[in-house]
Amino acid sequence: MKPIHPLKRWFKHAWSHPRQVKALFSAQALANIENAISQNEHHHAGEIRVVIESGLPAYAILLGLTPRQRAIHLFGQLNIWDTEHNNGVLIYLCLADQDVEIVADRGIHRQVGQAGWQQICQQMEGMFRSGQFEAGVVYGIQAIGQHLAAHFPPEAVPRNELSNRVLIL
Numbered sequence: 001m002k003p004i005h006p007l008k009r010w011f012k013h014a015w016s017h018p019r020q021v022k023a024l025f026s027a028q029a030l031a032n033i034e035n036a037i038s039q040n041e042h043h044h045a046g047e048i049r050v051v052i053e054s055g056l057p058a059y060a061i062l063l064g065l066t067p068r069q070r071a072i073h074l075f076g077q078l079n080i081w082d083t084e085h086n087n088g089v090l091i092y093l094c095l096a097d098q099d100v101e102i103v104a105d106r107g108i109h110r111q112v113g114q115a116g117w118q119q120i121c122q123q124m125e126g127m128f129r130s131g132q133f134e135a136g137v138v139y140g141i142q143a144i145g146q147h148l149a150a151h152f153p154p155e156a157v158p159r160n161e162l163s164n165r166v167l168i169l
Helices: 006-014 018-024 027-043 058-062 067-077 106-129 133-151
Strands: 047-053 088-094 099-104
Touching: 006 058, 027 047, 027 133, 047 067, 047 133, 067 088, 067 099, 088 106, 088 133, 099 106, 099 133, 106 133
Parallel strands: 047 088
Antiparallel strands: 088 099
């Protein structure tokens, strides 16, 4: 994320609203993303969660939180860290900052590393810039799923530890 004046950033976030998410992600697109998560999780024992936020809350802007810090906060708040094999992954979109963050629990992060996650984020951001919002998120799910499948094959009795529902804030 390139630096932006704090006041300009505050206004950008203050004027953001969850309706903006709906403008970019139709109900059908959200259902398709949720289905992509569900289908993808059949191929591994990991968990993927998607959160789309139109803009950061006022307190986060006043504290100068970055989208990365917000994603880490949500990772903990949503208990994504609390999976059996420490292999939960959060895809976080902050529309006001035009930023994608991936936060992964230590079990899978150890295997992929920050550079691997950053590569997926950059690809997703490129797709978003060309207006491919649904496809960008689905790409992220599939790319993360490939890493999870390589290191956490599916279990004999599958479990779904985290909701597949896209959370819109």
